[in-house]
Amino acid sequence: MKNQKFWKLCAVPLVIAASATLWGCGSDSGNNTPTAVPLTVPKVASCAASDRPETGLQGQVPAALRASGFDGFNCNLQLSGQYQGEGGNWSAATFKDGAGHVCAYHATGYIKDLTGQPVARVNPGVPVIDITDPTRPTRTTSLTTPAMLDPWESLRVNPRRQVLAADFGANSSFGGPEVDFYDLSGDCRSPQLxxxxxxxxxxxxxxxxxxxxxxxxxxxxxxxxxxxVGDITNNTYNAVDVTNMTKPKVIAQFDMSKAPLGGIAHGLSVSDDGNRAYFVSVGGLSASDLNNPNAKLSDGFYVIDTSEVQARKPNAQFKLISSTGIRDGSIAQHTIPITIGGKPYLVFVDEGGSGGLSLTDNSGAQAACNAGLSPFPMARIFDISDETQPKLASKLMLETHDPANCSKVLPDIAGLSVFTYGSHYCSVDNRQNATALACNYFNSGVRVFDIRDPVRPKEIAYYNPAGSRTKQPGSNHVMFGQWQSGGPDWCAARLDFDFERHLLTTMCQDNGLLVMKFENNVWPMPESTATKEQTN
Amino acid sequence: MRLFLLALGLCLAAPASAFESDVHFGLTEWLALQAGYGPQEAVTIATGDQRVDSGDMQFMALAFAYACPGQDHVTAAEVEAHHFPSAVGIPAPPQQRTVLAGDAVAGKAVKELIATPPDKAGFMLLRFGESLHPLQDSWSHQGVPDLPQPFSGAVACDADSVSVAPKARGGWNSHKADLTRFWPDDTVAMAKASYEALQNYPATAGGPRTARDWNELRPELGGFIAAATKTDKKKWFLARGITDVSFLEGISLKDGAQPFDLAWPGRRLPQIASPQSGQHDVEAELREFFDRFFTTWATTGRFDQLVRDFAPAKRPPREDALLNMGTRELAARLGLWRVRDHGQAAELAHAPGPLTTAQLVEAGRITTARGALARYASSQEAFFPLLPRAKGASPLAPFIVVPLAPSPAGNPRALAAAKFRHAPYDTVAIAAERIDGRWRAVAVDSIAEH
Structure with a gap:
């Protein structure tokens, strides 16, 4: 959620509040942190000998390192291979084909900037990167059909149908109704339209x-x-029947303006049987409401009955099962339904902190700090055993998120505005048996958590790549004017675990594609199992 | 008996096979290799070409559903474009929709794909393969499309929208049109046109291609064209270094000297979630009848019992006879459609009824031969997924139900059409009638498609 129009919404949460006449139906999970559980996730116990552990707070890249040029931190994750290309923006995915080739795909910035001016690009679109040899990621081609010119946050692989898909984000301003599908079944290195x-x-x-x-x-x-399709412009979720991928058709629509939280459509996930969707509601509190216990919550998520859509019933309808509001977060990003020890949970991730996001300054973070709330967004785990009343199990707060550390971290982001130490996308190692959760926390890089005990997650590894000294034309970090030479990257994309090879793959906006190998046997864990289908 | 069967076979022009996957995949892959494409590129083009024959959801089109007696001009137009290229669109009388081998209409899609910008050429190879399909079919389907008369004409087809092989090339109930050995000159012309198209496609990231001269290739085609069994086709490809011949699965030629048990993995068809049809516009009782029938048909080896369980106990009155088969013939035909080597069963499966006693005996012999039947655990496994065309969306189903006019006695009638995975070039249909308050299966028939 990063277009100009949205910045206005984020920067002025009162706009949201004024329109939220239907609020008040959701449960408040903002301060529902279980007792006797640390506020922040315990740090990694020990790193491999050759690693470069963090020198400040957990997740922090101190101001001094930013000024001198950040060389990166890592702990129990080591870089195997990298393909920087022209950088990237918001989403990434991987796929292993029947012949054993492993490929990575990621979005890159649109061919026009936020004002509509052309961006000088050599290879626009989605690069296809062969990571069969993880030490030598190699770009084979780039996909340049309309949606692939900037999928924004929509780029996904569906393993069962062996297809790569995207809708047309295009800076979330210049996009359209196009959806692109590529067949990966023959050779993932050569996707076919x-x-x-x-x-x-x-x-x-x-x-x-x-x-x-x-x-x-x-x-x-x-x-x-x-x-x-999560459509923020028209504020709807749209179920598109893609049984025939040459004739996709919208078969049901969920109008978010009529939903109880009153927020805006964004990311989503769907249960394994297809009968539930977990839609997020983008919202947030105004600065004056941060300490108001009666303030109506707009940020959060919905549990939706999608069984009529799944069954293709005539005139299929979405049915709201529950809504959950978040007090200490904003700009909900996405969800992941998972099972831990046979019990259902939902990972929910914000991309805005308690005080919202601002395009022009870090006033949102400052407002959150003033209210004693976390200035940066994070991932959370909810127990959805009772889907009518999801219950917060834990927050994936780093030390950077602790309001007590505000005075230590706010100087780091002086001169910057959006995202900084916040979360964006997470992925689990296996939705049916989740043991590890990997998240990208923008300036804090890749963070991996042991979630076998979802109430007490702990960090087991991180990789925060070195700052780039050159501007990458496909990076939205650059396009948004937030890039500083040598400063920490924007790591924001989905991540993919590779059980067989003990790898983790993602993309950071300046560094491009990163293939990392786990060290110290931190993952897979004894309880971890391989998944054939990863559809986070 | 042998003499009789030989004579019968000649009479029926030996329904067999095909500009089927031996051409659309195998020959196309080989030609692409000769044109200088890399092995994976050649397979991708061939896959795109072959998928046009029931290999992806957009290509699943059943004449029973779009024209016999169903009415769906959208699907009918797609069938014409993919398999029967004609300058005149649907709907139009068949005489106006004559297919001309290799004409501009047949080559239109190829021409469009050849204009692909070089930066996109690499990810358009599958689509390029698709474009070759109507070009190639314009030779096997050249002429005026035939008018099917399934169920002895009791089920009417819309002549203005149905597209099946011309009578002069075998007609609606035969695979002869696509049998290379019957059309050697056409096969050569088709291969030459395909080769030219392959040479004209833009270079991909693999770099410029070096193609062999057509005159070097031409003599090699003789063995391919003459091959009369899957075994012979397989030998031809193996001799040319094409070792994965799984694409020959399902072609209508007999296996020959060696049983052919490979499965082609190149189709991109989703799984059917349930054996129960979710076709909304069909009454529940009829849906449930066909659910049970198709599940049993797909999994049983006892076709006499199948008929006892699902067919009427006694034959309806004579005036209803067009849609009715004797129980023995119905059992024999249901068994023939379960024979994995369709080339072995095709003559009898496509023979007009009623079957003679000798034909029934032969059907029994083929059906009960060791290992003859295709084995399936469920109807979802046995049949291709289909999408009934209804208002809104439909779930995938193993069959599509189409209403028929009531019987002369006023009994409701319907048919359900499906495609067995082991006989992908045929659509089979079961006609059912509500007799004495219960739906019963009264006949089976088929249309050879694509």
């Missing part, structure tokens, strides 16, 4: 919409027959 077609046009046999959905976020149901 299946279709690039507009959805919700009214002529596709689907439901009639007032407006076609515009790209930004998106995700598959695990069976690969439904692709959900």
């Amino acid at each position: 299946l279709s690039s077609v507009a959805v919700g046009t009214g002529s596709d046999g689907g439901i009639t919409l007032a407006k076609s959905p515009l790209g930004h976020e998106g995700n598959f149901a695990p069976d690969g027959l439904t692709y959900y």
Whole structure:
């Protein structure tokens, strides 16, 4: 959620509050931290001998290191290979084909900047990177159909149908209703275009919409027959039937303006059986409401019954099961349904801190600190055994998030505005048996947590890449004017675990694709199991 | 008996096979290699070409559902574009939709793909393969599309929208049109046109290609064209270094000297979640009848019992006879459609009814031969997934139900059409009638497609 229009919303949460007449139905999970549990996630117990552990707080890149040029930190994760290319922006995915090739794909910035001016690019679009040899990631081609020119946060692989998909984000301002599908089944190094077609046009046999959905976020149901578009512009979630990928059609729409939290559509996930969706609601509190216990919450998530969509019933409807509001966070990003020890949980991730986001300064972080709340967004784990009343199990707060450390971390981000030490995307090692959760926390890099005890997660590894000394034209860190030479990267994309090779793959915006290897046997854990289908 | 069967086979012009996957995949892959494409590129082009025959959801089209008697001009137009390229679109009388081998209409999609910008050429190879399909089919389907008359004409087809092989090339109930050995000159012309198209596609990241001269290739085609069994086709490919011949699965030629038990993994078809049809516009009782019927048909080896369980106990009145088969013939035909080597069963499966006593005996012999039947654990496994065209979306189903006019006695009738995985070039349909308050299966028939 990063377009200009949205910055205005984020910077002025009162705009949200004024329109939220339906608020008040959600439960408040903001301060529901279990007792006797540390506020922050315990730090890694020990790093490998050759690692470069953090020198300040957990997650911190101190101001002095930023000024002198940050050389990176790592603990129990070592870089195997990197493909920097032209950098990237918001989403990434991997796929292993039947012949054993392993490939990575990631979004890069649009060919126009935020004001519509052309960006000088050599290889625009989604690079296809062969990581079969993780020590030598090699770009084979780039995908340049409309949605692939900037999938924004929608780039996903569906393993069951062996397809790469994206909707057309394009700076979340210039996009359109196009959805692109590529076949990965033959050779993941050479994806083949299946279709690039507009959805919700009214002529596709689907439901009639007032407006076609515009790209930004998106995700598959695990069976690969439904692709959900999270449309922030029109504030809707759209179920697109992609059984026939050359004729995708919108078959149901969830109008967020009528939902109880009153927030905005963004990321989502779908249960393994396709009968539940977990939609986020983008919102936040105004500075004056941060300490108001009666303030109505707009940031959070919905548990939605999607069984009619999954069953393709005529006139299928979404049914709201529950809504959960977040007090100490904003700008909800996405969710992941997982099972730990046979019990269902939901990972929920914000991309805005308690005080919201501001395009122009870090006033949101300052406001949160003043209110004694976390200035930066984080991942959380909710117990959804009772899906009508999700209960907070834990927060994945680093030391940088602790309000007590505000005075130590705010100087680090002087002159910067958005994201800084916040979270964005997370992934688990196996949705059906989650033991590890990896998250990208922008300036803090890649963070990996042991979540076998979801109430008491602990950090087991991190990798925060060195700051880039050159601007990458495909990086939105650069496009958004937040890049500083030698400063920490924006690590924000999805991550993929590789059980067989003990690898973790992701993309950071300046450093590009990173393939990392776990050290010290921190993962896989004895309880970890391989997953054939990773659809975080 | 042998003499009789030989004569019967000649009479029926030996329904067999195909510009099927031996051409659309195998020959295309070989030609691509000769044109200088890398092995993976050649396989990708061939895969795209072959998938047009029931290899992806957008290509699943059943004549029973779109024209016989279903009415769906959108799907009918897609069938025409993919398999029967004609300058005149759907709907139009078949005489106006004559297919001309290798004409501009047949080559239109190829021409468009050849214009692909070089930076996109690498990820458009699959689509390029798709574009070769109508070009190649324009030779096997050249002429005026035939008018199917399934169930002895009791089920009417819309002549203006149905597309099946011209009568002169075998017609609607035969695979002859696509059998290379019957059309050697056409096969050579088709291969030459395909080769030219392959040479004209832009260079990919693999760099410029070096193609062999066509005149070097031409003599090699003789063995391919003449091959009369899967074994012979396989030998031809193996001799040319193409070792994965799984693409020959399902072609209508007999296995030959060696049983052919490979499975081609190149289709991109999603799994059917449930054996129960979710086709909304069909009454529940009828859906449930077909659910049970198709599940049993796909998994049983006892076709006489299948008929006892699902067919009427006694034959309806004579005036209803068009849609009715005797129980013995129905059992024999249901068994023939379960024979894995469709080339072995095709003559009888496609033979007009009623079957003679000798044909029934032969059907029994083929069906009960050791290992003859395709084995499936469920109907989801046995049939290709299908998408009924209804208002809104439909879940995938193993069959599509189409209503029929009531019987002369006023009994409701319907048919359900499906495609067995082991016989991908045929659509089979079961006609059912509500007799004495219960739905019963009264006949089976098929249309050879694509």
